[in-house]
Amino acid sequence: MYSFLFYLIMEVLGVIFLFLSFSVIVTYLFIMVLSALEMRDHRRKNRFADYQDIITSPIAPGVSILAPAYNEGESIVQNVKSLLSLHYGKFEVVVINDGSKDDTLAKLIQAFELEITEFAYCEEIPAQPVKGVYKSKNRSFNRLVVIDKENGGKADALNAGINVSSKELLACIDVDCILSHESITRMVRPFMEETNRQVIAVGGVIGIANNCDVQDGTVTKYRVPMTLLGRFQVIEYCRAFLMGRMAWARVNGLMLISGAFGFFKRDLVVEVGGYFPKTVGEDMELVVRMRRHMEERKIPYKVGFVPDPLCWTEVPEKEEVLSRQRNRWIRGTIETLQLHRVISFNPRYGIMGMLSYPYWSVFEKMAPVLELLGLLYTLVLIILGDFSAFYFIALFVVLYLLSILVSAFSLLYEQISYNNYKDKKDLNKLILTAFLEPMMIHPKIVYWGLGGHWDFIKGKGGWGQMIRTGFKKSEDKKNMEADTLNSSS
Incomplete structure (x- = not known):
């Protein structure tokens, strides 16, 4: 009896894993087609676009750039200067010193001639106490506000920054990111284009600046990272x-906008209560909550995406740091x-409930667990002597080739477009x-994902320390190359 049940369970599991394998194949092929169509339409629409019109337009929305900073003393001044140099008419830069223990605030005060003001701080969204709001005595820096x-x-x-912000749109970024001078004009355009529905948020592409030349807050020469982990993330970011x-933007099913670079309607963010501080995935959670708000009130809306390289960041190239990030x-x-x-499989929430949420549940949340179960299932089959080497190798080759195909197409999109x-x-x-x-890095990603599941079960919170080495400037790189040549000769 027990033997019969055991073999029945094994047969059912075999069918489930086979179904999941083919679901992966079909899903990624579908995503490739949708993304190709969306990229084609985007290129056609923007072929003759003149973004200078947005800069001078009287109806262009104002933008508050929110940049949280914690112990960023080494680079904070240069980063803020880069933000203040963006090409746009109506914007402000709100830097939030989140209790830094280094000289972040002191350097800001000195570099931008800041003085504390009698700012009427209105706490629309709960946040930790604000010690002071600073503005510059120098009119050259009148766009800058420091909290x-x-x-x-x-x-x-970010919630404290929202309380101080005064513009219609919020641009939430990481303070150490590099933004293109045209980043604001390109990101506000979707908010201005739609007439039949509200654009509640817009995401953008995050590029990888490791090993690139950076001068005056701009990436001047692209290079791939020197390490395998860094190059893997270039491909991964292209895929993502x-x-x-x-693809998800085309069907209005986008559930995530990167916390490093995203634009939001301020009034809606305030209406839904701002960011949720008790999660480490505050960027995704806010987008889902905003979408729920619109769906429950049956208000037509859209979450947009701009596939232009407008923001660059440094990614971790050490396994220890990358593992904490993926966890x-x-x-x-x-x-x-x-x-x-x-939301799950709830038709009330439309595409988000019937497609986006199930996809994220299976292919993002449960992916590491399912891969582990598949490995254990294979090992049990080998032990029982019921293992088909031909079936296993055939399925493995198909999935391996699919992985390469998806990566190749993502690189092709990057080359054709940019x-x-x-x-x-x-x-x-x-x-x-x-x-x-697939052979050298993916197993580690699965392992780190399983660690994230285990830490969640244990109730572990927090971000973990993300160590950055800093961007290289063009002149520094030339000096390094000269030193190398001198030492070799």
Whole structure:
């Protein structure tokens, strides 16, 4: 009797894993088609676009750039100067010093001639106490507002920034990101284009600046990172932004806008209560909550996406740091999906409930667990002697080739649209990484994802320390190359 039940369970599991395998294939092929169509339409629409018209337009919305800062003393002045130099008419830069323990605030006060003001702080969204609001005595920096507050984490800092902000749109960024001079004009355009529905949020592409030349707050020369982990993330970001989010934006099913670079309607963010400080996935959670708000009130809306390279950041190239990042990402995903589980397969929430939420639940949240179960299932079959090597190898080859195909298409999209990596050596390195990733890097990603599940079960919170080495300037790189040549000679 028990033997019969055991073999019955094994047969059922075999059918389930086979179904999941083919679901992965069909889903990613579908995403590739949708993203290609969306990219084609975007290129056609923007071929003759003149973004200078937006800068001078009297109806262009104002933008409040919110940049939380914690212990950013080494680079805070240069980063803020870069933000103040953006090309747009109506914007302000709100830097939130979130209880830094270094000289972040002191450097800001000295560099921008700041003085504390009698600002009428209205706490529309709860946040940790604000010690003071600073503005510059120098009219050259009249766009800058600096908030000094008690430490409360990134979400809490953003909420304090929202309370001080005065513009219609919020641009929530990481203070150490590099923004294109045209980033605001391109990101506000979707808010101005729609007439039949509200655009509640817009996301943008995040580029990787590791090993690139950076001068005056702009990436002047693209190079791929020097490490395998860094190059893997270039491919991963292309897949995530130029394929995944492009596809979901086409069907208005986008549930995530990167916390490093996203625009939101301020009045709606305030209406839904701002960022939720008790999750490490505050960016995803806010987008889902805003979408729920609109769906429950049956208000036509859209979450947009701009597939232009407008923001660059430094990614971790050490396994220790990358593992903490991926652990946090999976915990944030689990927290958000649990907080909003009423959405799951609920037709009341449209595309988000019937497609987006199930996709994130299976292919993002449960992916590490399902891969582990599949491995254990295979091992049990081997032990029982019921293992079909031909079936296993055939399925493995199909999934391996699918992985390479998806990566190759994401790189193709990047080359057709932007052609940032012009050196053939860089492209060859990325192509080689696409072949190596499934075998050398993906198992580690699964392992770190499983660690995120385990930490969530244990109730572990927090971000973990994210160590950055800093961007290289063009002149610094030239000096380094000269030193290398001198030492070798």
